[in-house]
Amino acid sequence: MATLGAPKKHKVTIVGSGNWGTTMSKLVAENVKENPNLFDQTVRMWVYEEDVTIPKESRHYDPGSETANKPQKLSQLINTIHENVKYLPNITLPPNVVADPDVVSSVKDSTILVFVLPHQFIPRVCDQLKGHIVPYARAICCTKGVDVGESGIRLMSETIGMRLSIYCGALSGANIASEIAQEKYSETTVAYDPPPMDSRAPTPSGSPTSSQVDLISPSKPIPSARSARLKALPSEYPPLSHENVRKLFHRPYFHVRIVDDVAGVSLGGALKNIIALAAGFVDGLGWGDNAKAAVMRVGILEMVAFGKAFFEDSVKTSTFTEESCGVADVITSCMGGRNFRCAKKATATGKSIFDIEREDLNGQKLQGTSTAYEVHEFLKSQGIEQDYPLFTAVYNILEGNVKPEQIPDLIEPKFDGTGAKR
Numbered sequence: 001m002a003t004l005g006a007p008k009k010h011k012v013t014i015v016g017s018g019n020w021g022t023t024m025s026k027l028v029a030e031n032v033k034e035n036p037n038l039f040d041q042t043v044r045m046w047v048y049e050e051d052v053t054i055p056k057e058s059r060h061y062d063p064g065s066e067t068a069n070k071p072q073k074l075s076q077l078i079n080t081i082h083e084n085v086k087y088l089p090n091i092t093l094p095p096n097v098v099a100d101p102d103v104v105s106s107v108k109d110s111t112i113l114v115f116v117l118p119h120q121f122i123p124r125v126c127d128q129l130k131g132h133i134v135p136y137a138r139a140i141c142c143t144k145g146v147d148v149g150e151s152g153i154r155l156m157s158e159t160i161g162m163r164l165s166i167y168c169g170a171l172s173g174a175n176i177a178s179e180i181a182q183e184k185y186s187e188t189t190v191a192y193d194p195p196p197m198d199s200r201a202p203t204p205s206g207s208p209t210s211s212q213v214d215l216i217s218p219s220k221p222i223p224s225a226r227s228a229r230l231k232a233l234p235s236e237y238p239p240l241s242h243e244n245v246r247k248l249f250h251r252p253y254f255h256v257r258i259v260d261d262v263a264g265v266s267l268g269g270a271l272k273n274i275i276a277l278a279a280g281f282v283d284g285l286g287w288g289d290n291a292k293a294a295v296m297r298v299g300i301l302e303m304v305a306f307g308k309a310f311f312e313d314s315v316k317t318s319t320f321t322e323e324s325c326g327v328a329d330v331i332t333s334c335m336g337g338r339n340f341r342c343a344k345k346a347t348a349t350g351k352s353i354f355d356i357e358r359e360d361l362n363g364q365k366l367q368g369t370s371t372a373y374e375v376h377e378f379l380k381s382q383g384i385e386q387d388y389p390l391f392t393a394v395y396n397i398l399e400g401n402v403k404p405e406q407i408p409d410l411i412e413p414k415f416d417g418t419g420a421k422r
Protein backbone atom coordinates (compact mmCIF):
# COMPACT_ATOMS: atom_id res chain seq x y z
CA MET A 1 0.00 0.00 0.00
CA ALA A 2 1.53 3.34 -1.10
CA THR A 3 0.94 5.21 2.15
CA LEU A 4 4.60 5.97 2.85
CA GLY A 5 4.85 8.06 -0.31
CA ALA A 6 1.61 9.98 0.23
CA PRO A 7 2.62 13.65 0.66
CA LYS A 8 -0.46 14.61 2.69
CA LYS A 9 -1.61 13.29 6.01
CA HIS A 10 -5.11 12.98 7.38
CA LYS A 11 -6.12 15.56 9.94
CA VAL A 12 -8.59 14.21 12.46
CA THR A 13 -11.24 16.12 14.39
CA ILE A 14 -13.32 14.61 17.16
CA VAL A 15 -16.67 16.41 17.09
CA GLY A 16 -17.76 16.10 20.71
CA SER A 17 -16.13 16.08 24.13
CA GLY A 18 -18.43 14.28 26.54
CA ASN A 19 -17.63 11.04 28.35
CA TRP A 20 -17.21 9.01 25.14
CA GLY A 21 -16.05 11.92 22.98
CA THR A 22 -13.12 12.64 25.32
CA THR A 23 -12.26 8.94 25.51
CA MET A 24 -12.29 8.76 21.70
CA SER A 25 -9.94 11.76 21.54
CA LYS A 26 -7.54 10.00 23.89
CA LEU A 27 -7.36 6.76 21.95
CA VAL A 28 -7.26 8.40 18.52
CA ALA A 29 -4.51 10.77 19.71
CA GLU A 30 -2.48 7.77 20.88
CA ASN A 31 -2.93 6.17 17.46
CA VAL A 32 -1.96 9.19 15.36
CA LYS A 33 1.30 9.31 17.35
CA GLU A 34 1.98 5.71 16.39
CA ASN A 35 1.16 6.32 12.71
CA PRO A 36 2.90 9.57 11.76
CA ASN A 37 3.03 8.58 8.07
CA LEU A 38 -0.79 8.48 7.92
CA PHE A 39 -2.06 11.10 10.31
CA ASP A 40 -1.32 14.68 11.33
CA GLN A 41 0.04 14.62 14.88
CA THR A 42 -2.60 16.93 16.38
CA VAL A 43 -6.12 15.71 17.11
CA ARG A 44 -8.59 18.52 17.50
CA MET A 45 -11.59 18.02 19.75
CA TRP A 46 -14.59 20.28 19.45
CA VAL A 47 -15.78 21.31 22.92
CA TYR A 48 -19.29 22.61 23.48
CA GLU A 49 -18.04 25.47 25.62
CA GLU A 50 -19.17 25.89 29.18
CA ASP A 51 -17.83 27.31 32.42
CA VAL A 52 -16.54 24.64 34.76
CA THR A 53 -15.23 24.87 38.30
CA ILE A 54 -12.60 22.27 39.20
CA PRO A 55 -14.31 20.01 41.75
CA LYS A 56 -12.74 19.88 45.24
CA GLU A 57 -12.17 16.14 44.93
CA SER A 58 -10.17 16.59 41.68
CA ARG A 59 -6.41 16.02 41.76
CA HIS A 60 -6.17 19.40 39.99
CA TYR A 61 -7.95 21.29 42.76
CA ASP A 62 -5.51 23.64 44.50
CA PRO A 63 -7.14 25.67 47.26
CA GLY A 64 -4.24 28.17 47.14
CA SER A 65 -4.64 28.88 43.43
CA GLU A 66 -6.36 32.07 42.33
CA THR A 67 -8.63 30.05 40.07
CA ALA A 68 -9.80 27.73 42.88
CA ASN A 69 -13.61 27.73 43.08
CA LYS A 70 -13.81 30.02 40.04
CA PRO A 71 -15.49 28.94 36.82
CA GLN A 72 -13.12 28.51 33.88
CA LYS A 73 -13.70 27.76 30.21
CA LEU A 74 -13.76 23.98 29.74
CA SER A 75 -11.72 24.13 26.52
CA GLN A 76 -8.98 26.21 28.19
CA LEU A 77 -8.90 23.87 31.17
CA ILE A 78 -8.49 20.85 28.90
CA ASN A 79 -5.63 22.50 27.03
CA THR A 80 -3.92 23.51 30.29
CA ILE A 81 -4.28 20.48 32.54
CA HIS A 82 -4.92 17.86 29.82
CA GLU A 83 -7.96 16.51 31.56
CA ASN A 84 -11.69 16.94 31.01
CA VAL A 85 -12.56 17.37 34.69
CA LYS A 86 -16.28 17.50 33.98
CA TYR A 87 -16.92 14.64 31.55
CA LEU A 88 -13.92 12.32 32.02
CA PRO A 89 -12.32 13.08 35.38
CA ASN A 90 -9.01 11.51 36.49
CA ILE A 91 -7.94 10.54 32.97
CA THR A 92 -4.90 12.26 31.51
CA LEU A 93 -5.25 13.16 27.85
CA PRO A 94 -2.26 13.04 25.52
CA PRO A 95 -0.89 16.56 24.87
CA ASN A 96 -1.67 16.22 21.16
CA VAL A 97 -5.41 16.49 21.94
CA VAL A 98 -6.22 20.15 21.37
CA ALA A 99 -9.61 21.39 22.52
CA ASP A 100 -11.32 23.98 20.33
CA PRO A 101 -14.60 25.67 21.31
CA ASP A 102 -15.22 26.90 17.74
CA VAL A 103 -16.85 24.12 15.78
CA VAL A 104 -15.95 25.60 12.40
CA SER A 105 -12.27 26.10 13.17
CA SER A 106 -12.10 22.66 14.80
CA VAL A 107 -12.80 20.94 11.45
CA LYS A 108 -10.61 23.15 9.27
CA ASP A 109 -8.68 21.00 6.77
CA SER A 110 -9.72 17.79 8.50
CA THR A 111 -10.23 14.82 6.22
CA ILE A 112 -11.52 12.58 9.02
CA LEU A 113 -14.41 13.71 11.22
CA VAL A 114 -15.33 11.52 14.19
CA PHE A 115 -18.79 12.44 15.44
CA VAL A 116 -19.37 11.69 19.14
CA LEU A 117 -22.21 13.96 20.21
CA PRO A 118 -25.48 13.05 21.90
CA HIS A 119 -27.71 12.31 18.92
CA GLN A 120 -30.15 15.17 19.51
CA PHE A 121 -27.38 17.69 18.72
CA ILE A 122 -26.12 16.11 15.50
CA PRO A 123 -28.47 17.82 12.99
CA ARG A 124 -27.79 21.32 14.33
CA VAL A 125 -24.03 20.84 14.53
CA CYS A 126 -23.98 19.45 10.96
CA ASP A 127 -25.83 22.53 9.79
CA GLN A 128 -23.20 24.73 11.46
CA LEU A 129 -20.48 22.76 9.66
CA LYS A 130 -22.09 22.90 6.24
CA GLY A 131 -19.78 24.68 3.77
CA HIS A 132 -16.85 24.61 6.22
CA ILE A 133 -15.57 21.09 5.82
CA VAL A 134 -13.21 19.62 3.29
CA PRO A 135 -15.58 18.32 0.57
CA TYR A 136 -13.82 14.96 0.37
CA ALA A 137 -13.78 14.42 4.14
CA ARG A 138 -14.89 11.06 5.52
CA ALA A 139 -16.81 10.68 8.78
CA ILE A 140 -17.33 8.00 11.39
CA CYS A 141 -20.35 8.29 13.64
CA CYS A 142 -19.82 7.03 17.23
CA THR A 143 -23.15 8.46 18.37
CA LYS A 144 -25.90 6.06 19.43
CA GLY A 145 -29.36 7.13 18.33
CA VAL A 146 -31.71 7.51 15.38
CA ASP A 147 -33.12 10.51 13.56
CA VAL A 148 -36.91 10.38 13.17
CA GLY A 149 -38.69 12.98 11.10
CA GLU A 150 -41.49 13.40 8.62
CA SER A 151 -39.56 11.50 5.96
CA GLY A 152 -39.16 8.44 8.18
CA ILE A 153 -36.28 7.09 10.18
CA ARG A 154 -32.61 7.67 9.50
CA LEU A 155 -29.42 6.35 10.98
CA MET A 156 -27.33 9.12 12.51
CA SER A 157 -24.60 8.22 10.02
CA GLU A 158 -27.10 8.92 7.24
CA THR A 159 -28.06 12.24 8.77
CA ILE A 160 -24.40 13.27 8.89
CA GLY A 161 -23.74 11.94 5.38
CA MET A 162 -26.73 13.68 3.87
CA ARG A 163 -26.36 17.03 5.62
CA LEU A 164 -22.64 17.29 4.82
CA SER A 165 -22.60 15.37 1.50
CA ILE A 166 -19.81 13.11 2.72
CA TYR A 167 -19.50 9.40 3.37
CA CYS A 168 -20.16 8.46 7.00
CA GLY A 169 -19.49 5.06 8.56
CA ALA A 170 -20.23 4.01 12.14
CA LEU A 171 -18.42 2.80 15.26
CA SER A 172 -20.36 1.09 18.01
CA GLY A 173 -19.81 -1.66 20.52
CA ALA A 174 -19.97 -2.82 24.10
CA ASN A 175 -18.10 0.27 25.12
CA ILE A 176 -18.61 1.83 28.54
CA ALA A 177 -16.37 4.86 28.05
CA SER A 178 -14.90 5.09 31.54
CA GLU A 179 -13.55 1.52 31.31
CA ILE A 180 -11.92 2.20 27.94
CA ALA A 181 -10.47 5.46 29.21
CA GLN A 182 -8.81 3.39 31.96
CA GLU A 183 -7.45 1.13 29.22
CA LYS A 184 -9.42 -1.91 30.28
CA TYR A 185 -9.87 -4.37 27.41
CA SER A 186 -12.93 -4.10 25.20
CA GLU A 187 -14.01 -4.73 21.60
CA THR A 188 -15.81 -2.52 19.13
CA THR A 189 -17.29 -2.74 15.64
CA VAL A 190 -16.53 -0.28 12.87
CA ALA A 191 -18.73 -0.22 9.78
CA TYR A 192 -16.88 1.45 6.95
CA ASP A 193 -17.93 0.76 3.39
CA PRO A 194 -17.55 3.77 1.11
CA PRO A 195 -17.83 3.33 -2.64
CA PRO A 196 -14.50 2.06 -4.03
CA MET A 197 -13.25 5.45 -5.16
CA ASP A 198 -10.72 6.64 -2.58
CA SER A 199 -7.73 5.15 -4.38
CA ARG A 200 -8.46 6.58 -7.85
CA ALA A 201 -8.97 10.24 -7.13
CA PRO A 202 -7.72 13.39 -8.85
CA THR A 203 -5.62 16.09 -7.16
CA PRO A 204 -7.44 18.36 -4.68
CA SER A 205 -7.60 21.17 -7.23
CA GLY A 206 -9.18 18.97 -9.92
CA SER A 207 -12.94 18.72 -9.85
CA PRO A 208 -14.14 15.14 -9.81
CA THR A 209 -15.54 13.77 -13.05
CA SER A 210 -18.77 11.84 -13.05
CA SER A 211 -16.85 8.57 -12.93
CA GLN A 212 -15.17 9.78 -9.77
CA VAL A 213 -18.39 10.65 -7.99
CA ASP A 214 -20.50 7.98 -6.38
CA LEU A 215 -23.69 7.88 -4.39
CA ILE A 216 -23.93 7.42 -0.67
CA SER A 217 -25.39 3.97 -0.28
CA PRO A 218 -28.94 4.54 0.87
CA SER A 219 -31.10 2.54 3.18
CA LYS A 220 -34.66 1.92 2.20
CA PRO A 221 -36.86 4.55 3.89
CA ILE A 222 -34.81 7.58 2.87
CA PRO A 223 -35.06 8.26 -0.83
CA SER A 224 -33.48 11.68 -0.41
CA ALA A 225 -30.19 10.05 0.65
CA ARG A 226 -29.78 8.85 -2.92
CA SER A 227 -29.15 12.36 -4.12
CA ALA A 228 -26.19 12.92 -1.82
CA ARG A 229 -22.96 12.89 -3.82
CA LEU A 230 -19.48 12.02 -2.68
CA LYS A 231 -16.24 13.72 -3.64
CA ALA A 232 -13.27 11.47 -4.21
CA LEU A 233 -10.39 11.50 -1.76
CA PRO A 234 -7.39 13.07 -3.54
CA SER A 235 -4.54 10.69 -4.27
CA GLU A 236 -2.06 12.76 -2.20
CA TYR A 237 -3.69 11.31 0.88
CA PRO A 238 -3.14 7.81 2.17
CA PRO A 239 -6.18 5.74 1.12
CA LEU A 240 -8.81 5.28 3.80
CA SER A 241 -8.69 1.53 3.48
CA HIS A 242 -9.99 -0.76 6.22
CA GLU A 243 -6.40 -1.22 7.31
CA ASN A 244 -5.85 2.52 7.77
CA VAL A 245 -9.25 3.10 9.39
CA ARG A 246 -8.41 0.32 11.83
CA LYS A 247 -5.11 2.05 12.64
CA LEU A 248 -7.06 5.11 13.72
CA PHE A 249 -9.15 3.29 16.33
CA HIS A 250 -7.52 -0.02 17.30
CA ARG A 251 -5.56 0.00 20.58
CA PRO A 252 -4.10 -2.86 22.60
CA TYR A 253 -7.04 -2.31 24.99
CA PHE A 254 -9.64 -1.47 22.29
CA HIS A 255 -9.95 -4.16 19.67
CA VAL A 256 -11.61 -3.24 16.38
CA ARG A 257 -13.45 -5.51 13.98
CA ILE A 258 -14.44 -3.94 10.67
CA VAL A 259 -17.65 -4.84 8.83
CA ASP A 260 -19.63 -3.29 5.99
CA ASP A 261 -23.05 -3.19 7.69
CA VAL A 262 -23.45 0.46 8.69
CA ALA A 263 -27.18 0.00 9.39
CA GLY A 264 -26.66 -3.00 11.67
CA VAL A 265 -23.87 -1.32 13.63
CA SER A 266 -25.84 1.91 14.02
CA LEU A 267 -29.15 0.29 14.96
CA GLY A 268 -27.54 -2.00 17.54
CA GLY A 269 -26.13 1.03 19.35
CA ALA A 270 -29.35 3.02 19.16
CA LEU A 271 -31.91 0.36 20.08
CA LYS A 272 -29.97 -1.26 22.91
CA ASN A 273 -30.49 1.96 24.86
CA ILE A 274 -34.26 1.28 24.96
CA ILE A 275 -33.57 -2.29 26.12
CA ALA A 276 -31.24 -0.97 28.84
CA LEU A 277 -34.06 1.22 30.16
CA ALA A 278 -36.34 -1.83 30.35
CA ALA A 279 -33.64 -3.80 32.17
CA GLY A 280 -33.24 -0.92 34.63
CA PHE A 281 -36.99 -0.72 35.22
CA VAL A 282 -37.28 -4.41 36.17
CA ASP A 283 -34.06 -4.40 38.19
CA GLY A 284 -35.33 -1.37 40.09
CA LEU A 285 -38.26 -3.51 41.21
CA GLY A 286 -35.77 -5.92 42.78
CA TRP A 287 -36.79 -8.66 40.36
CA GLY A 288 -33.25 -9.95 39.78
CA ASP A 289 -31.26 -11.30 36.89
CA ASN A 290 -33.85 -13.63 35.34
CA ALA A 291 -36.20 -10.71 34.77
CA LYS A 292 -33.40 -8.70 33.22
CA ALA A 293 -32.49 -11.60 30.90
CA ALA A 294 -36.14 -11.90 29.84
CA VAL A 295 -36.41 -8.26 28.74
CA MET A 296 -33.01 -8.49 27.06
CA ARG A 297 -34.16 -11.53 25.05
CA VAL A 298 -37.33 -9.83 23.86
CA GLY A 299 -35.46 -6.59 23.20
CA ILE A 300 -32.87 -8.32 21.03
CA LEU A 301 -35.66 -9.93 18.97
CA GLU A 302 -37.29 -6.53 18.49
CA MET A 303 -33.94 -4.98 17.54
CA VAL A 304 -33.33 -7.58 14.83
CA ALA A 305 -36.94 -7.41 13.61
CA PHE A 306 -36.74 -3.60 13.41
CA GLY A 307 -33.55 -3.72 11.36
CA LYS A 308 -34.99 -6.30 8.99
CA ALA A 309 -38.28 -4.42 8.60
CA PHE A 310 -36.92 -0.95 7.89
CA PHE A 311 -33.32 -1.40 6.70
CA GLU A 312 -33.68 -4.72 4.93
CA ASP A 313 -31.48 -3.75 2.00
CA SER A 314 -28.44 -3.46 4.18
CA VAL A 315 -28.81 -4.90 7.66
CA LYS A 316 -27.41 -8.35 8.47
CA THR A 317 -28.66 -10.43 11.41
CA SER A 318 -25.11 -11.64 12.00
CA THR A 319 -24.05 -8.09 12.86
CA PHE A 320 -26.36 -8.23 15.89
CA THR A 321 -25.40 -11.74 16.96
CA GLU A 322 -21.69 -11.90 16.13
CA GLU A 323 -20.32 -8.39 16.59
CA SER A 324 -19.69 -6.26 19.66
CA CYS A 325 -22.29 -3.72 18.49
CA GLY A 326 -25.19 -6.19 18.97
CA VAL A 327 -25.92 -8.61 21.79
CA ALA A 328 -22.61 -7.79 23.50
CA ASP A 329 -23.58 -4.12 23.77
CA VAL A 330 -27.03 -5.08 25.08
CA ILE A 331 -25.34 -7.10 27.82
CA THR A 332 -22.84 -4.45 28.93
CA SER A 333 -25.42 -1.67 28.76
CA CYS A 334 -27.91 -3.68 30.85
CA MET A 335 -25.24 -4.27 33.48
CA GLY A 336 -23.62 -0.89 33.96
CA GLY A 337 -24.72 1.74 31.42
CA ARG A 338 -26.15 5.13 32.36
CA ASN A 339 -29.56 4.33 30.85
CA PHE A 340 -29.77 1.17 32.95
CA ARG A 341 -28.58 2.86 36.14
CA CYS A 342 -30.93 5.84 35.85
CA ALA A 343 -33.94 3.65 34.96
CA LYS A 344 -33.20 1.40 37.92
CA LYS A 345 -32.98 4.34 40.30
CA ALA A 346 -36.16 5.86 38.88
CA THR A 347 -38.12 2.68 39.61
CA ALA A 348 -36.51 2.14 43.00
CA THR A 349 -37.10 5.73 44.20
CA GLY A 350 -40.31 6.56 42.34
CA LYS A 351 -38.62 9.65 40.88
CA SER A 352 -38.76 10.65 37.23
CA ILE A 353 -35.86 9.37 35.16
CA PHE A 354 -35.50 12.86 33.68
CA ASP A 355 -34.91 14.29 37.19
CA ILE A 356 -32.39 11.55 37.93
CA GLU A 357 -30.55 12.30 34.68
CA ARG A 358 -30.32 15.96 35.71
CA GLU A 359 -29.34 15.27 39.32
CA ASP A 360 -26.89 12.38 38.88
CA LEU A 361 -25.20 12.71 35.50
CA ASN A 362 -23.55 16.15 35.81
CA GLY A 363 -24.39 17.16 32.24
CA GLN A 364 -24.05 13.73 30.63
CA LYS A 365 -27.05 12.79 28.51
CA LEU A 366 -29.22 9.69 28.36
CA GLN A 367 -29.90 8.54 24.81
CA GLY A 368 -32.45 5.81 25.57
CA THR A 369 -35.23 8.13 26.67
CA SER A 370 -35.33 10.25 23.52
CA THR A 371 -34.71 7.16 21.36
CA ALA A 372 -37.73 5.44 22.97
CA TYR A 373 -39.88 8.46 22.04
CA GLU A 374 -38.46 8.67 18.53
CA VAL A 375 -38.85 4.96 17.81
CA HIS A 376 -42.40 5.07 19.18
CA GLU A 377 -43.26 8.03 16.96
CA PHE A 378 -41.96 6.12 13.98
CA LEU A 379 -43.75 2.84 14.89
CA LYS A 380 -46.98 4.77 15.45
CA SER A 381 -46.66 6.45 12.06
CA GLN A 382 -46.47 2.93 10.57
CA GLY A 383 -49.35 1.64 12.77
CA ILE A 384 -47.25 -1.22 14.18
CA GLU A 385 -46.61 -0.39 17.86
CA GLN A 386 -48.08 -3.75 18.86
CA ASP A 387 -45.36 -5.59 16.90
CA TYR A 388 -42.72 -4.10 19.22
CA PRO A 389 -44.23 -4.61 22.68
CA LEU A 390 -41.03 -4.00 24.67
CA PHE A 391 -40.14 -0.77 22.86
CA THR A 392 -43.77 0.32 23.26
CA ALA A 393 -43.83 -0.60 26.97
CA VAL A 394 -40.71 1.50 27.62
CA TYR A 395 -42.32 4.48 25.90
CA ASN A 396 -45.50 4.02 27.93
CA ILE A 397 -43.55 3.76 31.20
CA LEU A 398 -41.72 7.00 30.38
CA GLU A 399 -45.06 8.63 29.62
CA GLY A 400 -46.58 7.34 32.89
CA ASN A 401 -49.24 5.32 31.03
CA VAL A 402 -48.14 1.97 32.47
CA LYS A 403 -45.94 0.79 35.33
CA PRO A 404 -42.73 -1.30 35.20
CA GLU A 405 -44.64 -4.09 37.02
CA GLN A 406 -46.76 -4.51 33.86
CA ILE A 407 -43.79 -5.35 31.61
CA PRO A 408 -44.24 -9.17 31.78
CA ASP A 409 -47.88 -8.94 30.65
CA LEU A 410 -47.12 -6.30 28.05
CA ILE A 411 -44.41 -8.35 26.33
CA GLU A 412 -46.24 -11.69 26.53
CA PRO A 413 -47.25 -12.78 23.00
CA LYS A 414 -51.02 -12.49 22.48
CA PHE A 415 -53.03 -15.22 20.74
CA ASP A 416 -56.16 -14.40 18.80
CA GLY A 417 -58.13 -17.61 19.55
CA THR A 418 -57.15 -19.31 16.28
CA GLY A 419 -53.72 -20.13 17.67
CA ALA A 420 -52.12 -17.32 15.65
CA LYS A 421 -49.77 -15.00 17.49
CA ARG A 422 -50.58 -11.31 17.33
Ligand SMILES: NC(=O)C1=CN([C@@H]2O[C@H](COP(=O)(O)OP(=O)(O)OC[C@H]3O[C@@H](n4cnc5c(N)ncnc54)[C@H](O)[C@@H]3O)[C@@H](O)[C@H]2O)C=CC1
Pocket residue numbers: 016017018019020021022047048049087116117118119121142143144145175176177178363364365366367
Ligand atom coordinates in the same frame (compact mmCIF):
# COMPACT_ATOMS: atom_id res chain seq x y z
N1 LIG B 1 -20.40 7.41 27.49
C1 LIG B 1 -20.37 6.17 26.99
O1 LIG B 1 -20.02 5.21 27.70
C2 LIG B 1 -20.71 5.95 25.58
C3 LIG B 1 -21.43 6.85 24.83
N2 LIG B 1 -21.75 6.60 23.53
C4 LIG B 1 -22.55 7.53 22.74
O2 LIG B 1 -21.75 8.68 22.42
C5 LIG B 1 -22.59 9.82 22.23
C6 LIG B 1 -22.01 10.97 23.02
O3 LIG B 1 -22.03 10.63 24.38
P1 LIG B 1 -20.95 11.12 25.44
O4 LIG B 1 -19.67 11.47 24.80
O5 LIG B 1 -20.91 10.06 26.49
O6 LIG B 1 -21.59 12.49 25.97
P2 LIG B 1 -22.05 12.85 27.46
O7 LIG B 1 -23.41 12.34 27.67
O8 LIG B 1 -20.99 12.42 28.43
O9 LIG B 1 -22.02 14.41 27.50
C7 LIG B 1 -22.94 15.25 26.88
C8 LIG B 1 -22.18 16.11 25.90
O10 LIG B 1 -23.11 16.92 25.19
C9 LIG B 1 -22.56 18.23 25.10
N3 LIG B 1 -23.65 19.19 24.88
C10 LIG B 1 -24.53 19.69 25.78
N4 LIG B 1 -25.36 20.56 25.15
C11 LIG B 1 -24.98 20.59 23.86
C12 LIG B 1 -25.47 21.27 22.71
N5 LIG B 1 -26.51 22.10 22.77
N6 LIG B 1 -24.84 21.07 21.53
C13 LIG B 1 -23.80 20.23 21.43
N7 LIG B 1 -23.30 19.54 22.48
C14 LIG B 1 -23.89 19.72 23.67
C15 LIG B 1 -21.84 18.41 26.41
O11 LIG B 1 -20.91 19.46 26.33
C16 LIG B 1 -21.17 17.05 26.54
O12 LIG B 1 -19.98 17.03 25.81
C17 LIG B 1 -24.01 9.37 22.68
O13 LIG B 1 -24.78 9.08 21.54
C18 LIG B 1 -23.74 8.09 23.46
O14 LIG B 1 -24.83 7.17 23.40
C19 LIG B 1 -21.34 5.46 22.90
C20 LIG B 1 -20.59 4.53 23.57
C21 LIG B 1 -20.22 4.71 24.96
Ligand SMILES: O=C(CO)COP(=O)(O)O
Pocket residue numbers: 144173174175176177273276329332333336337338339340366367
Ligand atom coordinates in the same frame (compact mmCIF):
# COMPACT_ATOMS: atom_id res chain seq x y z
O1 LIG C 1 -23.24 2.76 24.87
C1 LIG C 1 -22.80 2.48 25.96
C2 LIG C 1 -22.08 1.22 26.23
O2 LIG C 1 -21.79 0.51 25.05
C3 LIG C 1 -23.03 3.38 27.11
O3 LIG C 1 -24.38 3.30 27.44
P1 LIG C 1 -25.04 4.41 28.35
O4 LIG C 1 -25.19 5.65 27.52
O5 LIG C 1 -26.31 3.82 28.81
O6 LIG C 1 -24.05 4.62 29.48
